[in-house]
Amino acid sequence: MASHENSLDPIVLDDEDLSRRDVILIAAGGFTAIGTAAALWPLLDQMNPDASTLSLATTEVDISPIEVGQAITVMWRGKPIFIRHRTAQEIEQAKATPLDDLIDPLARNVNLPDDAPATDENRAVPEREPLLVMIGICTHLGCIPIGQAPGQYKGEYGGWFCPCHGSQYDTAGRVRIGPAPQNMYIPPYSFTSDTKIKIG
C-alpha cells in the first residue's frame, strides 16, 4: 500500500462526518427499499383477475322459462350451474330424508353459515323451494354429473349421477352414494325478482 504521505489516501472520517453519512445512507437505503416494493406490487397484482374477468363475475338468469320438472345449465365463472325446477314429488322426497341418512350433513350453501345442516330448506331459498341452484361439479374429483337433460339417468335418488366414479346425488343435490364426500355446493345467489336470479 502507498505510504501515508500520499495525498490520495482516503482520509479518516471524523464523528460528525460519520453520523451525517449514516443518516443519508439510511435514507438512501430506505428509499431503495420503498421503491423496490412499490415496483414489485404491480408485477404481482397483474396476475389477479383482470377487469374483463371480474365483469363476468355475476350472471343474471331469467328462470321463468324453466318448466316444472325441467332443468337448465348456465355458465358462471367458468363453472356449470345446475338450475332445476323441482316437482312437488322431488321436494317431498328431499324433505322426507332424515339428516342421519346423509353422507354429508352440512348444507354447503355459501349464502348460509358454514355449519348450517343439509335440510332441504337450507339447500334452496325459503318460499322458492322448487328452484334448486347448484354448482354442477361432483365433489369427488370434479366431473360434471349427468341428470340435467330429460331422459338422462338420475341415479337411485332421482337427483344426479356422476359417470366418472359412480357418485349419486338426491333431489336436493346431496350426495347419497359415494365416493364423493360432500354435497354439491350452492353458489352465492339471490332473487332480484320473481323471475330473475343473480348469481355471484
Added chain:
Amino acid sequence: MAHPSTYRPASGVAKWLDERLPVARVMHDQFMVYPTPRNLNYWWTFGGILTFMLVAQIVTGVVLAMHYIPAEDRAFDSVERIMRDVNWGWLLRYAHAVGASMFFLAVYVHTFRGLYYGSYKAPREVLWILGVLILLLMIATAFMGYSLPWGQMSFWAVTVITNLFSSLDAVIPGLGTTLVQWIWGGFSVGGPTLNRLYSLHYLFPFIIAGVVGLHIWALHVPGNNNPTGINVKSPAETVPFHPYYSIKDGFALVMFLLLFGALLFYAPNLLGHADNYIPANPLQTPPHIVPEWYFLPFYAILRAVPDKLLGVVTLLASIGVLFFVPWLDTSKVRSTSYRPIYKWFFWAFVVTCIALGYLGSQAPDGWYLFFGRVFTIYYFAFFLVVMPVLGKFERPRRLPGSITEAVLGHEASAAKPREREAVA
C-alpha cells in the same frame, strides 16, 4: 483480476456454501472490493444502468407474456386488453415500450463512451467485441418485439426488413426467395411469422444476459479503463467498487429513471408512431414506413445506397465495421482527451449519427437523400480512413504519467503551463 481473493465467509453456512459453490466469494471479489479507478466520470455509470434496463425489460416482458396472445387475429386486441383491463397493464406495457427506447439511449451513450476513451484498445478488444455483439442482439430483439403488437408499422416493418433477404436472389437465383419464405413460414408475413418472432423475442434477452456476463468478465480481467486512458499504476489509484461506485451508479440510475418516468407517465407515445395503433392490414401499406428512432441511422444508411443488395450489405457493414475498431484505430493514445485533432472527427461522427437519425425519418429523396449519402460516407470514412490514418500522424497532447498526476494536476494552480495542458 490477478488480485488474491479477500473474501472471508462470515458464518458456518457461508463457509459450507463457499466450499461447494463460491457465489458469495465471486460477488464479494467482483462487485464489492473490486478495485476500480478512482477518477471515473458519470459516462461510466451507463454500464450499471444498462444492467438495470436489461432486468427491467425481462421482468416487464415476462409479465406481459402472461397476457399477450401471439396470433395474428388476436395480438392487437390482447395488447389493448393489457392496456385496459389487466391490473396495472398500462404501466407494464408502457414501461416495456418506453424501456426499449431508454435501453437504446443508454447503449448508444455507453458505446460512444467506449469510442471516446479508447476502451476498445488492447487489452480490451474482446470486451469491445462482446459489446458490439450485445448491440446486435439488442437490435434483433427490439425489431422482433416491435412486431408483436401487430399494428401497421409492426407488420410493414417486418415485411420490409425480411424482404431485404430476397436481395440474395442477385447472388444465387432463388436463394433469397427461399430464405425469405423460410423466415416467413409462408408466402408473406402472417400468423406463422408472428408466432416465431414472439418465441425468439422471448429467447434473445436471455442470450443477451449470458453475453453480458461474458462482457463483465472480459472487463474484470484487465480492469476498467478511465478518462485519462492511462493504466492504473498502483492500488492507491483505485477504490473498492462498493461503496464508491455502487452509490454513484445508484445515483445515476435514479437520474436515468427520472427521464424514463417523465416519458412513461407524460408522453408514452412520443417516441412511437401513430400508425402502429392501426391494426395490421396486409392490403394497405402506410404512406411512410419508419422504424423506431433507434434504428433510424441504420435506415438512412440502407436507403442511401441505390442498389438493393448493396444497400443491405452497407447496412450490415455499418454494424460490422464496429467489430474491427480495435484494429482500425492505430493511435497509441487511448483517450480522445489527449487527441486534439481526432476529437473534432469524433464529434463530427456523433453529429453524423444524429443527422443520419433525422434523415432516416424523412422520405429518401431530394436534399434528404443527398445528405443521407454524405453522412453515410462520413460514417464509414470515420472508421476506415480517419481511425487508421490519423493515429499514425497525430501528435497527441502530453500524456500524464499516471492517474495520480492527472487528478492532482487540477489544483496545481502554480503549475507550469505545459503540465496544465497535459491534463486537459
Added chain:
Amino acid sequence: MTSHSCLKLFGVFLLALALPDRGIGDEEHSHASELQRQSWTFTPPFGTFDNAQLQRGYHVYRDVCAQCHSMRLLSYRNLGEPGGPEFSAKVVETLAAQAQITDGPDDKGQMFQRPGRPSDRFRSPFPNDQAARAANNGALPPDLSVLAKARSGGPDYIYALLMGYRDPPPDFTLAPGMHYNEAFPGHQTAMPGLLRDGMVGYTDGTEKTLDNYAKDVSAFLMWTAEPKLEERHKVGTRVMVFLLVFAVIMYLAKRAVWVPLHRRRDGAKQSSSS
C-alpha cells in the same frame, strides 16, 4: 459532463413533454405542424378528463358516429369506471340494455338478439368489414376505439377534421362520392360532414353547437383510446415526486461516501469527480 449540465438538459426535455401526445414519427411534417392545438383538460402532466364532457361526447358518438363507426374495444361497463365518463351503475345498465346484442348460438344453433349487459362490448353497426364497406360505397369507416392515438395530432386532428368540412375551392377536383375537408390528408374523404348544430340533445345546458360536439366527441375519443390517462398522470405525479426526492438523497449519499476522496489531508478540496 457534470451532473449540473445533465440536470439542465433534463429540465429542457421535461418542458418539451408538456405537449399532448405528439409523435416523433410525424414525418408528414407539414401536416402536423400546421395543426392548430386546442386546449384540453387532459394535457400532461396533471390533466384529467372532464366527466361531463365525456358523457356528452359519448352521446355524440352513440347518436351520430356509431351509425357507421364501430368501437369494438370498449365495453358498456367502461362507461362507469373511474377516469372516464363515470356514468352511474344504473345509467350504465340502461345504456347497455338500450343496445340489442347478438348472442348465441342457442340450443337450436341459432344466433339471437338480446338486450345488452354492462359486460358486453359496444354494439357494432355492421357485423363485419364487408358489410360496412357495402353500406358506405366501398369505404370502411375505421373503428374508433384507439383512433385518437392512431392519427398524428390526436384529438386536435379529430377536432380539426370534424370542423374542417368546406365547399371545395374552385380549382380542386373532388372525386365522386367524396367530401372536401381541410384537415384530412389529401383534402377529400368519403366521410360526409354529418354534424350540425342542434343535432345531439345535451341535457346539461351546454350549447348544442357543432364546435361543442366536435370538442366533446374528440375528448371522448381521447378517453376511449387512453382510458387510463388519469390514473397514469396520478401515479406519475407520485412516482416523479418520489424519484426527485430519491435523487436528492442519492446525490447527498454519493457525496457523503466520496468525502474521503474529495477532501485532502490538508483540508483543501480535490477536484470533485464529475
